[in-house]
Amino acid sequence: MYTSGMQNESGVRGRTRRAILAAAASALARDRAATLADIAEAAGVGRSTLHRYFADREELMNAVVEDSLTVISRSIDEAALGQGPPLEGMRRLVAAMLDVADRLMFLWGDPRVLEAFDKSSPGEDGSGAAPQSVVDLIERGQAEGVFDPEVSADWIQNVLWAVVYTGVEQVEKGLMPRHGVYATVVRTFENGIRVHAP
């Protein structure tokens, strides 16, 4: 074993673990059926090493989901959605999501994410609480007459995911410059595609 009672956070072991998680998220985002051999190769480690860190595929998947959830939650938390006007909070949220686009793309393809997000039940570290702040922001915006009150907050949230996802996809396909995504996503999400009278 290693130094007893050591938190598996820093050190060689923690670094290898993070490398595997990052490589897994990236590889699985492109192909959710990626082989453990593919993931190990992408991480620059042997397949047996990967098995030493994560006993089986399910354990790895759980870890990647939890890790991605944590990264995304932290990014959303930093957006401070509770402060300032709802519209500005929403724009910070879009920027925060684009910052962790790769993790979002991975989570998108995982069926369990729906549960984890919809339930919004705080996990052991409360990472699942992030979507609640998003719903709060939307409902606050609706109450202040800034966001459409005719549709549910849940609907607005899901449309947000969808539009952001579409934007990231466009960038990955080279159809849109990376620095133009934010403006386009915000514009379409807020105004739709119809021209409104000034």
Added chain:
Amino acid sequence: MYTSGMQNESGVRGRTRRAILAAAASALARDRAATLADIAEAAGVGRSTLHRYFADREELMNAVVEDSLTVISRSIDEAALGQGPPLEGMRRLVAAMLDVADRLMFLWGDPRVLEAFDKSSPGEDGSGAAPQSVVDLIERGQAEGVFDPEVSADWIQNVLWAVVYTGVEQVEKGLMPRHGVYATVVRTFENGIRVHAP
């Protein structure tokens, strides 16, 4: 063999073939990793019979993609996107897409669809031409000052797919009544989520 020169369209064989294709589209929409045994069972057919119609998995997948593409194209064609005001055409397009939601959900999860749609190269039966009429509609709307001219027609088209997909997903999860999807999708797609001054 069967009656010589017979088009494999009607008759027992054609009916069985269509049943397999429909079941495959449905099963694969829910789980793209669905087993051939699962698909055969969903179609009410033995696995060996499925193999008799489609030699291997790839052949089945190709057939389902082509079939779905044809069904969707026909539905879009019936929307007559070239006639009347662009906004009304867009609404008919949304309705047409919702009519073939199951096929859309299946195609969404297939990587090859991107190529088939983006290329919009007419296949042997011109089924790939449908998206072109969508792009035409969008560009016409932009030229007439009805649709946002600041973003690309391609972007608008992709956002449309995404919002429709989100709506269908909400229905399947029981979060929205089936008869309410059309209004919600159109409303959000046209106006976005912000409240606009009257």
Added chain:
DNA sequence: TCAATTTAGGACACCGATGTGTCAATACAA
């Protein structure tokens, strides 16, 4: 430097999905 630990890579068995074939029962058509 030296010893301990970790790693990469291969060998191996296992399992599920797949592809192929056979055969009796059934449906259909002449």
Added chain:
DNA sequence: TTGTATTGACACATCGGTGTCCTAAATTGA
């Protein structure tokens, strides 16, 4: 009715991904 086509059930063989173990090499820490 009779002969043919079609079907479902079953029996294989194969293949790829997975999980486990082992050994030589390498990295680490003392």
